[in-house]
Amino acid sequence: xxxxxxxxxxxxxxxxxxxxxxxxxxxxxxxxxxxxxxxxxxxxxxxxxxxxxxxxxxxxxxxxxxxxxxxxxxxxxxxxxxxxxxxxxxxxxxxxxxxxxxxxxxxxxxxxxxxxxxxxxxxxxxxxxxxxxxxxxxxxxxxxxxxxxxxxxxxxxxxxxxxxxxxxxxxxxxxxxxxxxxxxxxxxxxxxxxxxxxxxxxxxxxxxxxxxxxxxxxxxxxxxxxxxxxxxxxxxxxxxxxxxxxxxxxxxxxxxxxxxxxxxxxxxxxxxxxxxxxxxxxxxxxxxxxxxxxxxxxxxxxxxxxxxxxxxxxxxxxxxxxxxxxxxxxxxxxxxxxxxxxxxxxxxxxxxxxxxxxxxxxxxxxxxxxxxxxxxxxxxxxxxxxxxxxxxxxxxxxxxxxxxxxxxxxxxxxxxxxxxxxxxxxxxxxxxxxxxxxxxxxxxxxx
Numbered sequence: 001x002x003x004x005x006x007x008x009x010x011x012x013x014x015x016x017x018x019x020x021x022x023x024x025x026x027x028x029x030x031x032x033x034x035x036x037x038x039x040x041x042x043x044x045x046x047x048x049x050x051x052x053x054x055x056x057x058x059x060x061x062x063x064x065x066x067x068x069x070x071x072x073x074x075x076x077x078x079x080x081x082x083x084x085x086x087x088x089x090x091x092x093x094x095x096x097x098x099x100x101x102x103x104x105x106x107x108x109x110x111x112x113x114x115x116x117x118x119x120x121x122x123x124x125x126x127x128x129x130x131x132x133x134x135x136x137x138x139x140x141x142x143x144x145x146x147x148x149x150x151x152x153x154x155x156x157x158x159x160x161x162x163x164x165x166x167x168x169x170x171x172x173x174x175x176x177x178x179x180x181x182x183x184x185x186x187x188x189x190x191x192x193x194x195x196x197x198x199x200x201x202x203x204x205x206x207x208x209x210x211x212x213x214x215x216x217x218x219x220x221x222x223x224x225x226x227x228x229x230x231x232x233x234x235x236x237x238x239x240x241x242x243x244x245x246x247x248x249x250x251x252x253x254x255x256x257x258x259x260x261x262x263x264x265x266x267x268x269x270x271x272x273x274x275x276x277x278x279x280x281x282x283x284x285x286x287x288x289x290x291x292x293x294x295x296x297x298x299x300x301x302x303x304x305x306x307x308x309x310x311x312x313x314x315x316x317x318x319x320x321x322x323x324x325x326x327x328x329x330x331x332x333x334x335x336x337x338x339x340x341x342x343x344x345x346x347x348x349x350x351x352x353x354x355x356x357x358x359x360x361x362x363x364x365x366x367x368x369x370x371x372x373x374x375x376x377x378x379x380x381x382x383x384x385x386x387x388x389x390x391x392x393x394x395x396x397x398x399x400x401x402x403x404x405x406x407x408x409x410x411x412x413x414x415x416x417x418x419x420x421x422x423x424x425x426x427x428x429x430x431x432x433x434x435x436x437x438x439x440x441x442x443x444x445x446x447x
Contacts, residue, residue: 009224009288013102015110022111023118030122033140056129059141063127066148067120073155074113081106084162088171091310093300096171098284099178103165109158116147168305168315172298176322179294180329182287187333207241207346210262214245217258218276223248225280225289228348232340234274235347238263242275247351249290252281291326292353295361298322306369306376316366317379323362324383330355331391355391356399363403371414377407377424381431388435401435404428 011017085097100106123144128135164170223246235242241262246252259275261267267275285293302319305312335355340348363380370376381404388400411424 009286010282013098015101015107018104018107019111019114022108022115026115026119027122029143030119030140033143034123034126034137036139056127056134056136059127059136059138060124063120063124063141063144066144067117067124069148070113070117070120070151073151074110074117077110077113077155077158080158080162081110084166087166091166091304092168092171093297093304095297095300096175098286099171099174099297100165105158105161105165109154109161112154113151116144116151119147120144168301168318172301172318172322175294175297176325178287179291179298179326182289182291182294183326183329183333186289186291187330187335207262207349210241211264212243212260213263213266214257215259215261215267215272215275216255217246217252217279217281218254218273219281220252220254221281221283222251222285223279224282224284224286226350227278227280228340228350230274230278231348231350232342234271234278236342238271241346241349243349244351247353249285249292250351292358292361295323295326295358298326299362299365302366303369306366306373313373313375316370316373316376320366320376320379320383323366324386327355327359327362327383327387328390330358331387331396355393355396359387359396359399359403367403367407367410371410372416374415374420374424377411377415378427380407381424381427385431385434388431397435401432404431404435 081100085100088100089097123137123140126135126137126140165174226244226248231242231244238261243260243262245257245259252258258279261271261275285296287294298319302316304310305315305319336352338350338352339346340350363383366376367380370380384400384403384407388397391397408424408428411421411428415421415424
């Protein structure tokens, strides 16, 4: 099931799947209108002869022109898409190219133009004249004319879409939205039952003495997804414990440790194959279950913006803003435990993201690249203050305070202007107070 889900995700994000469906739909539409032509066109032709009445030569000429134009437009559309991909890759990050390829707008526009071309070819083939016997599917020809007009509108819309989509704000907003959707999907979910009143520390001590058997990875690549239900079911059926050795988003090499089983004897080939099948491994990361990859993409854009060759502070500040929105969504939520129980028995030990790990992923590298940049450091402190006002969990507030102190150390070491240092010191005092206070302190200060 995990392999099927992974395959479906890859197909949906490809440039060919949706256009192929639209081409097939246009062929069905053409055939249906040609068949319906004989039953309804006589009535419409008698009422609007100039609108629906067309000779064979005129219909052929119009459909040929539309079909040829659509192929030219398809070439222009592909060229515009490739230019947008090249600009986005060089200006921002190559990791956002998959977002462009998975855009439903781009796929739909390509499908519309290719579908109009296919429609015109099918209708054009049915037109007869002279010794062949006169037949002109006027209804289908008229509908082809309407499709051509619609195609012009779609082309204008696509030019506007491409111009908007390569802007930094649009790219960051799209990545952030997809990351937020991933967080909404994965963090509220739980696998198995909680430990209840049992002594969890005692259970973990007993697990430490188990004999662990390594299950190797069947292929090399990044772990895109894990079938949690499949892991729990396999552990229950084998009456054992499954311990993940690699988490989602990590790179694994074939024949190295993927997970381990608490067994006395080595696992049989069927068990090994079943475990390997619960992991979706491919040559790139996706955001299906990997919220950290969305953060990684935004961080990459920020690092590119802060590089000496580009030096775009505004884009880096925007990246920090969207990172704060992502962390703010996570701050008040409970991250599922890494240990999964069923009927009081420990069954699965997973490796998953924590608030602290995602916080470090979001700010560590940006902080390292913002030496002497007052605007970026100031906005990072604003972000930490915002997130701190949304959580009362002690470990998370401690992680936020650590980030604040690291920024303070960087500012004291790299800001040359006394005025800039004074501004940062004032902001640091406010943020430190917010990380010590309870949730809602930021809002009370503003009120």
